[in-house]
Amino acid sequence: MIEVEGLEKSFKTVQALRGVSFAASDGEITGLIGPNGAGKTTTLRILYTVLRPDRGSARIDGFDSRREPREVQRRIGVLADSRGLYPRLTAREHVRYFGRLHGLAGASLEARIDELVRMLDMNDIADRRTKGFSKGQTMKVALARALVHNPHNVLLDEPTNGLDVGAARAVRDLIRRIRDEGRCVLFSSHIMSEVEELCDKLVVVGHGVVLANGTVAELRARTGKHDLEEAFLRATETGPETGAP
């Protein structure tokens, strides 16, 4: 369960968020969509505790990301905006490192790593050092380490960005699987077809505010457009009326 209320955040001269509010429920995939610079990554970064908001609150399962970051971090799996790996560690060692930071250890941790290796089809790369990994291979490692502690809430920043068709589909399948286990998935994207195919709920952001919020069908109905891309453009165009410049 993710709840965001009145989130504001400025960087020097740029006001990235001007009061973002939305919620993402368990057992649902919520898509955070919007053009580049809309505030998607900043919102996610506040949720996964690496940035602090100027105002407003971000809560995961009721815990505030600013006041109780440790509780929040225990409950989230994060595919961050940057997903760099350690070139001298193997894929398996990456997952093990994050597992240990989550307090896992021993046989149960190793079993969980094996499970992720199978689930993400990483057998061929699991024991290779990650130097020279392709984007798809890097993504698998980043996902595996994000999920090692079986988090109830999964935050993914543009998870299919830069992946080829096959890898992107594998990621989408994984996202559905996580949802079907009753967990809460929040992911950002700017690819309409992907959002349309995958999301139960949509949160459209632009200029640091939420422009529209609802299911795909609701959004279509509200904008009067059947094509979601049209609806999306419509929503971002109406931005000024909802408070953005």
Next chain:
Amino acid sequence: MRSVLRRIWVVFAKESIDNLRDRRSVSMAMIYPFVGPVLMGALIAFVGDTITELPNSSFTLPIQGAERAPALVAYLEENNVAVVVAPEDPRDAVRIGRIDTALVIPDDYAENFGAERQATVNLVVDGSRLSAVVAMSRALYALSEYSARVSAGRLTARGLDLSIAHPVEIKQINVALGRNLTGFFLNMVPPFLIFTIFIGGVYLTIDTTSGERERGSLEPLLANPVARWELMLGKALAAFAFTMMAVIAQLIAFKLVFEVITGGDLGLDVDIGFGLFVVMFLISLPLMAFAVAVQLIIATLTHSFKETQTYLGLLPLVPSLPGLVLVFVSIAAHPWMMAIPTFGQTLLIGQLVRGEPLGALSVAIACVTTGLAAGALLLLAAKLYERDALLFGE
């Protein structure tokens, strides 16, 4: 508390293993430390020999116009100076370093000498070369002895007392604890060691701070349920371990070099046994923590990997500089000086290698102040880790 220590340990272990696989980190900790001792061994072996020749060992003096001063030449040969014919142009030969010094006896020497007037001889030297300075002082010594002997003979012949011509007799008393100049080179141990303390963990610090940010692995790391100061401390401990490795490697290298070059006898009243190196290591410990904290702060505040590399590459020169000066200039150590991190250790390690007793107060001041400074800097590093800017390098 246990889980805090466990998380710090997890970070420490990961960074240590990761950097043990990195050629650059390992060479900083394992190869660099050998450079200083090897260099010093070479210096002791080659230059040290020149300087430490005993005064009555044989010494070669090229002379031009030897035939004009047979008595002088005979005297020199009697006194262990091998007289050879100087090259055509002795000035040039000395300037280019073919010979260390040359004695030129002018045309009018025999005439003046025979008439018991003051006779001049010219000693050609190059004062800018160390070996030449030694040759020069040997030649000067022999010549002035000869001069004194001749004047003594002449005075006696006239029935006068020697003290008229030599109102002051100079006797040298060498107070160096050692018997030779190897001690001079031992003074280079402190600056080398300080340099190593500040370079040993450098690559690890850069890799785990600026490198972590630049390769994009910092952001996912920060989303784990670990306090930022815990991450910082884990990384600092790994850098500390690598610094410790570097210092141990260097101390072992120093011990080996001393033993090989000198056959275990430095010609000093210093026991270069195991204990000396253990004490040096223990005195260095708080400074290692200080060095790591400084490196972490610089690495956290800089914008990029390259920038960090530049600053941290130059950093070791600063604390080593006073030690290098102390190789040539000696100062009286006061307890307050011990309170200056790096300088106190420079002085203490210098005292150790010279075989001087360490004051308990001095050691306590150096260790406590440096340790406290290291702690304060680590607190500051923890504060810097809390900033949003950590993620962006601003």
